[in-house]
Each structure stands twice: as structure tokens, then as C-alpha cells.
Amino acid sequence: MMLKDPSVKYAAFPPVKLDDRRWPNRTITQPPIWMSTDLRDGNQALFEPMNLERKMRMFKTLVNAGFKEIEIAFPSASQTDFDFVRKLIEEKHIPDDVTIEVLAPAREALIRRTFEALKGARRAIVHIYNATSRPFREIVFGMSKPEVISMAVSAVKLVRQLCEENPETEWMLEYSPETFTATELDFALEVCNAVTDAWGATPDNKIILNLPTTVEMATPNVYADQIEWMHRNLAKRDSILISLHPHNDRGTAVAAAELGIMAGADRVEGCLFSNGERTGNVDLVTLALNLYTQGVAPNLDFSDINAVARDFEYCTQLPIHPRHPYVGDLVFTAFSGSHQDAIKKGFAQLQSGAHWNLPYLPIDPADLGRSYESVIRINSQSGKGGIAYLLEHEYGIVMPRRLQVEFSGVVQRYTDEHGGEMEAADIWGLFSRTYLETSSPLAYVEHHLFEEGKAQGIRLTVRKDGQTQVLTGQGNGPIDAAVHALRQVGVSLQVRSYEERSMGSSGDGGDAKACAFMEVMQPGGERECYGVGIDSNIVTASLRALISGANRL
Template sequence: MPSHRYRDVYQRVSVPLTERQWPDNRITEAPLWVPVDLRDGNQALTEPMDPDRKRRFFEMLVAMGYKEIEVGYPSASQADFDFVRLIGSEGLAPEDVSIVVFTPARRDLIERTVESVRGITNDVVLHMYCATAPTWRDVVLGASRADVAELIMAGARDILELAGDLPNVRFQFSPEVFMLTEPDFVLDICDRITTLWDARPERPVVLNLPATVEVATPNVYADQIEYMHRNLARRDSVILSVHPHNDRGTGIACAELAVLAGAQRVEGCVFGNGERTGNVDLAVLALNLHAQGVDPMIDFSDIDRVRETVEYCTRLPIHDRHPYAGDLVYTAFSGTHQDAIKKGFAEHRARAQRLGLPEREIPWQIPYLPIDPADVGRSYDAVIRVNSQSGKGGIAYLLQQEYGIEMSRRTQIEFARHVQRYLDRTGTEVSAQRLRELYAEVYEADSMA
């Protein structure tokens, strides 16, 4: 493969942080989650959501507890403009939910964006973006560093002129392709923006630093975020935000390390939809926190309902192995895993009884299951399934759970051989009902004879 055609990230951009603090930090509370499914996710769909699907998706996000939602790119299409207006005219957003709208740094498009939110009583965030990295400046914009800086500042002045008098409107800026932009340039632009917009603690500015294309290991992104966190002016008046993509498959790690490095806000999509390999997955991020004992502040207690809604609205399936949400993620086929899970459940029940507490109230420590499936609305029915890779533990667990049949260890070993012969012949999974039938054929027929 022609690997010589590529350069590592350190040859493409300087990473000035040398004494990092983020490795010693811990995440003890959830950041502000901002789903961008209705804008960034929607623009990546083969068939963008129609108004009914967008409304259903928005109402789901509200019900789950999201307090800031990017709802569209109103200057890009009449459909997006009309949806923003619909949110206002029909009062779809509770008063504690902020609405985010997206715009390039162009006066005519900013005017259209401001028009879309005029009259909405909710808090509104006007989100302006412009690419800042050298390749984008040279190839896409055909502009110098100074030209791009002026383009951004002109857009920022337009936003201030057109919306600065709206008391419920705050401002956000994204230097697109932040992770490949020179640190001194992006820092200077961000500081000029917060000065112009008069960022104050009571009216903070969101500075959103995207890994628009993931190009490095997550520790590099964390270093870049910490550099900004430690050097931004008016830091107490800035909400530091990140927007990781998943081109290298490490978007989750990028977001988590960025929060360790000082990020307070994370943009992404509920199950990671988005351009190319997708945006960072907010469901995984939230449930990773849950699995560490930190309240994610978002309700995934019925993850199958969330999944059904997302699949319907996006017309995209969720993979069977998708963390926390996939059909098979709480299922064990391996005999070794099944035996450990079976013993774990037995110990869990005994410990709850010994403590005199409900099983749902005691600490969770079942081998191979990072969280209790019941936390996300799943049952234990599919935790153990039997195929040719399974062993006696899984077989015994299913018969005991479904039919109350207790087998001695010797019987478990003996019956597993019968089941294995059946599976070798059929090459299929065997259900609890079929195991019960096989058990009857082997043992109950003999006793009746």
C-alpha cells in the first residue's frame, strides 16, 4: 500500500502542549450533550428526513432530556427553514430547551437564519462556522490566512448587528477543521470573536472545536483541547465544546479525552450517524458514563424505543453489535462466558438476599455484562443463547430460568454432550423450548420406560 503518500499529524499541524494535565483528570459529571441529528446527521442521509420524521425525532430528543438541540440549517433549504418556524409556531420545545441553528459566515445566509428564529421564545444559539485549516483555505476557499480571518470577523459582526439585540439569543462559533488549524491562528480568531461578541458569564459564547475529519490518535485531540482551555481569553465566559467525527473509529475516545481536557459540551448524534463514518455516538458516551457510576442526565431506560425511532426517522439500521443498543450486545454464546454469567447471576441473587435488598438496588458485578440490561429496558431472556460454541453452563442456565429444571454437575456434562451432537447435525442455534424437548427425550422418556 502507498503509505508514503501520507504524513502523520505532527507534520501537518503543531501541537504546542508539552505539560498536559488531562491524564490526571476524572469525569465526575456529564457534559452538556447537544444532538445534531436534525442538521449534521440529516444532511448525511441518502433520503433526508421529511417534516414528520424530523418532528418525531425532535420530540424523542426532548423526551429523553436533551436541553440543547441543533435543529437545522435554515438558510440551506426551505424545509429546514420551515421546520425551525414550526418549532416556534407550535411550541414544540419546552421552555428549558435551547434551539441551535447553523449558518455559514455569509451575511445573506445569516440574515435568513436570524429570520427563521425571530419570534421564538426559547433560548436560541446562532451557530456560525467557517473552515480554518490550511488545505481548506487554499483548496476550498482560495483565501489567505488573513482573508479567512476577515471573512470570519465580518460574519461575526453581521451576527452582532442582526441579532445582538435579541435577549434570548446567544452565539456560537466553530473553526471547522480545528484539529488541522495552526493553534496560534485559531486561538487568535476565537479571542477576537469573544471580544467582539462581548462574552460574559451571564451570556457566554460557545466555542466549538471540531475534529471535522479525525486524523490523529485521541491524545492529540485532547492536547489541542487542553491548549485552548488553558489559553483562551475570557475563559469563564466561554462554553468550550467539541464535535468529533469517527474517521479513525476513535470518536468516542476523542470526546471522552476532550472532556478530561476541559470541554464542557459535546455535539454528536444519538447513534453516531453523520458524514462518512459518522459523528460521535451520544448514546455510547452517555452510557459509558452510566457504567462508571456517573448520571448521564439523559434517559436511555427504553433504548429499544429510542432505537426504533432513530431507525424509522433515518431509514438506517442499528448494527446488532452496536454498544448498548444492538440486539446481541447482552448475549453470550461462548460456553466460558455463559458459565461465568450463570455464576454471576447466582452470586448476585444470593448477595441481594443476604443484604436484604432488592436485586436492582445492589452494586452490579456480573462477569461479561458491563451494565445491567434492565437499566436500558432489556430483559434477561437473550443474555444466554446456545449454539455449537456453547457449553453446559448456558444449557443449564436456560433450563433453570425457563423451566425450573435444576441439573447436577454430572447431569449437566452428560446432557451437554447430547445437545452438542444435535447442534453438530443441525448447525443452528437451539432455543430454550428445543432444549426442554431434548431433555425430555433423554431423561423423561427413560424414566417413563
């Protein structure tokens, strides 16, 4: 079934007449003022709003993350919100450098109730709003344009009066023309200028004008045009902070906020991880870390992103999607074989002090308190690069490239048969069973080397089919001598290549182990494969690798 013809029901949003727009040529060089509305807009969107205990935990999480402006409640809307504001003030939970904010509609009784909740606060922002767009004017409220302006101005004058009656608090006003993006720009400008005048805004007593995408209605560039038009046309611009409050109805809130900052905005309101009404508010974590990856300090601390995520999930009782930018459980995880190979090569060439430039990783997981353990995980889609990375990173096994190819086939067959995901321990277990197990038909027991003229001699003790046998052989070195010795038990092979690497140590090097990789083949080249041996003695490791290869042949 196809969607109906949209042109019958929906009309394209009209563009803004701004032929000399400047925002496309700008970049963001400093962070905006951040304002978290998790405890208000985010909270009112929850199926089960936060109780006082969860609100307090969320407040502390926001403070610890570095937010200096926090919209804590809608105190005229519920007793729980009112009580929370009183608790923060009376019990002195608000740090000196944090300003609390509360929301109230442009209605006298609710504004007075809001000031009751704020009594005794050291510093507070009173945020009032009324809807300004034509559908709300005509359909919802049945108000004319002058009546809408009068409602906003009357509310601002009341707020100013109540602020003057409570001089113990340092007050600031925020005004939102709700449904700004659907409001005619010239009328939005008229309302905002009237409100600015009513507040008596000056460069030392600024007003916050919040210009929200109450419902996201157009592409982000249209919002940027609207913001730039307001930025260039507002009276008393030096006495105004332009704030953005993007919602995510079209899925482009982050882009809208970034372009809005380029267009002249000073401040951004949103929630952690895009909580909020309908599809959510703009995600402040994503915005901040987007800045961080461009070399701009966001002035917010997400260095332990997992702790912030755990607090968020507890307080909101909402899960964070595993693919959520920066914080999702799988965002730093590569299952694809080609991705894993590129990441492995990137880590191998990473230079200390150089700009971060790793394939498929736009940010260093360590900067967010995430380990590298989850960067590469293995399933049926994985390839040799990811497998090699896990064995190297977790167990110190640096496989030769041809062994990577060979073992990836072993892993592929296993995952195809068993399904699911393999963790590092599972990969190591399969590697051990494939290359290192001593329960195979032929097992190394011990060896003794001796000189036989100009040749190297070996007495090699093995266990074959449960029986211990002592074999002797001579050659141009220990491995060649062992190859000759194995012929005594019917094992014929040739060594095609040999590598050995240290697996490291925990301190002085005394417990370092050697890992030997030996590619062997049957005489005539009918078949070839790898054997692997690990031991603190390099010769022993080599002999174990030889016997491992013989068993696999």
C-alpha cells in the same frame, strides 16, 4: 496483495507541544452539556433526508431522552429545514427547558435567512462557522489568515446586530473554526479570541466555541492535547463554553470525546448511535452510558433503549448494527460456552445493593429496559453454563453439574447436526424429549407404597412395550424398592446419586412442583446417565426420574 508503503504518501500528524499536560491524570466526574445534532448533521448525512413527520418524531425522541440543546436544522440550506423550524416555533412544540440551535455559514445572506426562520423563538443558539485550516485557506477558498479572521468577525458582528434587533428571543452564539484539528493551534486561538471579542462575551453572556474534529486526523490523545492547549490559552476563558464535535473517521470518536472532556471541554455535540457524515459523529448514547457504568449520572434517559433505537431506525431508515455498544441486538448475548458459564455464576452470586460486577456484562441490561432473556443464547459454540442458565431462568430447572455436562453434549450434537441458534423453548423441547417423554419403552403409570415389616414395599404400575404391568419390590425406601421391582421386567440398574429441587409456584405454594434428578448406572459401572422426573409429589417425581434413567440406559 500488500498495501503500499504508507510513508511515501502519508505523514504522521505532528504532536502538540504540551509537556505538562494535565488531562491524563483526570477522571470524568460530571456529564458535559449534551447537544444533539441528529436533526442537522445526522440528517444531512442520510441518503434520504427526513421529511417533516420523521423530523418531528426524532425531535420528540430527543426531548424524551432528556436533551436540552438540540440542533434542529440548517434552515438556509433547504425549504424543508426552514419549514421545520417554523413548525416547531409556531406550533409551540419546544418545551420551556429546551434550547433549539441552527447552523449557518459565515455568509451574510444565509445568516439573515437563518434569523427569518428563528423569528419568535423563545431561546435559540445561532451556530456559525468558517474553515480555518491551511488546506482550506489555500486550496478551497484562496484566502489569507487575515481574510479568514475578518470573515468570522464580520459574521459574528452581523449575528450580534440581528440578535439586538430581535430582543424577544434569548440568543446565544456558537462559533466553529471548521477543520479545527488541522488548523495551526496559534491561528485557531487567534480566530477564537477575535470572535469572542466581537461577540462581547462575558461570564453572563458566554460564547460557545466548538472545536471539531471535522475529519478525525490523529489519535485521541492528540485531540485532548489540542483541547487542553486551547483551554489553557484562550482569553476570557470564564466567558467561554468549549464544545467538542468529534467525527469518527479513525474509529476513535468516543475516546476523543472522553479525553477532550478530561482536557477541559464543557460540552459535546454528536448523534444517536454515531449517525453523521462519512463514518459518523460521536455516539452520544455510548458516551452517556460509558459515564453511567462509571457511577456518573449522564442526565440522559436511555432506560428504554429499545424504544429509542426503534425511533432512530424509523426516522433515519438506517439499521443499528447488532454489535453496536449497549443497544445492538446481540451485545448482551453470549454464545461462547465459557462466557455463558461465567455469566451464570455471576448471576448466582449477585447480591442486592452491591456494585455491579458481573463477568462479561459491563452494565445491567435491566437498566436499559432489556430483559435477561437474550443474555445467553445457544448455538454450536455454547457450553453447559449457558444451557443451564436458560433452563433455570425460563423453566425453573436447576440441573446438577454432572447433568449440565451430559445435556450439553446432547445440545452440541443437535446443533452440529441442524446448525443455527436454539432459543430457550428449543432447549426445553430437547430437554423434554431427552428426559421427560412418556413414549419410551418403559413408562410410569402409578404406584402405591406399603409397609412390609421394617422394609418399604411398592406396587409399581408401568407400561412396557405397550403392555401394562404391576411390579412389586421391597427396599430401604421407595427408590430402593422400585429398583428391586424393575428387575421383574429385566431392568437392572444402580442409583449413583439423587437430588431433588423445587420448581417454585405461582403464589401460595399449592401448585409447586418437584424436579428429581437421578444418576443411574448399569451394574458393574459399564455405563451411567441421568434421569429426570417432574411431579407435584416428590415420590412420584423420583420414580419418574428412575424410569427416565432406566430408559436412557
